[in-house]
Amino acid sequence: MKRPVAYFAGIGAYAPARVMRNEEFAALGLETSDEWIVQRTGIRERHIAGPDENNRTMSAIASRRAMERAGVSPGEIDLIVLGTATPDRLLPATAVDLQAELGASRAAAFDVMAACSSWLYGLIVAEGLMASGNAETALVVGTEKLSTIVDWKDRSTCVLFGDGAGAAVLKRSRQGKGILSTYMRSDGTLAELLYRPSGGAARPFDQASLDDRSIFLRMEGREVFKHAVRSMSEAADRALDGAKLTGANVDLMIPHQANVRIIEATAKHAGIPMEKVFVNVDRFGNTSSASVGLALDEAITSGRVTEGSTVLLVAFGAGFTWASLVIRF
Numbered sequence: 406m407k408r409p410v411a412y413f414a415g416i417g418a419y420a421p422a423r424v425m426r427n428e429e430f431a432a433l434g435l436e437t438s439d440e441w442i443v444q445r446t447g448i449r450e451r452h453i454a455g456p457d458e459n460n461r462t463m464s465a466i467a468s469r470r471a472m473e474r475a476g477v478s479p480g481e482i483d484l485i486v487l488g489t490a491t492p493d494r495l496l497p498a499t500a501v502d503l504q505a506e507l508g509a510s511r512a513a514a515f516d517v518m519a520a521c522s523s524w525l526y527g528l529i530v531a532e533g534l535m536a537s538g539n540a541e542t543a544l545v546v547g548t549e550k551l552s553t554i555v556d557w558k559d560r561s562t563c564v565l566f567g568d569g570a571g572a573a574v575l576k577r578s579r580q581g582k583g584i585l586s587t588y589m590r591s592d593g594t595l596a597e598l599l600y601r602p603s604g605g606a607a608r609p610f611d612q613a614s615l616d617d618r619s620i621f622l623r624m625e626g627r628e629v630f631k632h633a634v635r636s637m638s639e640a641a642d643r644a645l646d647g648a649k650l651t652g653a654n655v656d657l658m659i660p661h662q663a664n665v666r667i668i669e670a671t672a673k674h675a676g677i678p679m680e681k682v683f684v685n686v687d688r689f690g691n692t693s694s695a696s697v698g699l700a701l702d703e704a705i706t707s708g709r710v711t712e713g714s715t716v717l718l719v720a721f722g723a724g725f726t727w728a729s730l731v732i733r734f
């Protein structure tokens with residue numbers, strides 16, 4: 406086990422006020438039901454950003470909460486790593502908008518794009534830059550306005566996603582607490598199981614992409630499900646191995662919140678009972694990059710993560726990408 410370089414000095418999150426319940430999809434003309442969605446996914450409701458909310462505003466609220474808890478001012482931030490699959494603009498990175506919003510004038514800021522694994526990738530990237538002496542204090546954010554990229558006419562995807570943001574301030578570790586182990590992997594041969602066909606440089610946005618709805622997210626749900634369970638299970642194993650721990654040593658597992666059945670299968674594989682698994686997918690749906698930060702924030706504020714807790718974070722997303730960390734709080 407390596408000596409921890411970085412610890413979590415403060416966590417913050419934000420979810421838009423508007424809550425959309427499963428029953429509301431019928432009003433959009435979709436043939437679905439609360440019963441179907443709850444049974445297949447565990448999701449009951451999700452938060453949806455308003456027209457004046459975007460990743461800049463949502464991530465700024467989450468970041469200010471994290472910075473306040475860490476006792477860190479914007480001028481002390483050396484590094485901002487922001488994960489998102491729904492950047493406010495394609496150029497420049499959303500991270501620099503957040504930097505400007507916060508007034509974090511000393512920071513280097515950039516985005517990571519690893520879909521639902523982005524926040525975990527971002528934490529690992531930030532830890533590496535801290536280890537190499539490029540930063541002392543880092544802000545790592547996951548933020549999504551997925552409501553703008555889902556196809557609201559496709560019942561197999563739009564019921565799954567929600568909006569929100571999560572943030573962590575990482576500082577140089579003291580007294581052995583912090584990130585004990587990390588793991589990250591990708592498999593680009595599977596990219597087209599979950600993607601947006603158009604709107605990028607390969608197939609620029611045009612009238613045809615609007616007409617065939619290819620600017621929206623597309624997914625092969627059943628295939629994604631299988632890979633998610635396999636990859637999250639592997640990621641849990643690798644991070645535990647890296648920390649020389651087993652599932653029995655973990656106080657709480659906080660998985661990416663995509664589907665409660667994926668979470669249950671991952672927990673079972675890792676030998677972690679569901680009492681030790683944090684689940685809030687019922688109230689947020691899948692918020693991609695924001696999901697683990699939102700869950701960690703709730704786990705801390707509800708007292709399920711306290712000083713000394715050993716926590717396993719694990720995520721999986723489009724790409725495919727997957728990642729995991731073991732953290733001592």
Ligand SMILES: CC(C)(COP(=O)(O)OP(=O)(O)OC[C@H]1O[C@@H](n2cnc3c(N)ncnc32)[C@H](O)[C@@H]1OP(=O)(O)O)[C@@H](O)C(=O)NCCC(=O)NCCS
Nearest residue numbers: 437438441445521560561564626627629630663664721722
């Ligand atoms: C999407 C998902 C919930 C679908 O559940 P499933 O049990 O695999 O269901 P299937 O896709 O096989 O669809 C079964 C039927 O339900 C239908 N269906 C799909 N969405 C529906 C909805 N919202 N309401 C009602 N019926 C729906 C399908 O059309 C299909 O009908 P058919 O049998 O007549 O063709 C599930 O595959 C899943 O969660 N996958 C992973 C998605 C994910 O987490 N992605 C993000 C990863 S980070």
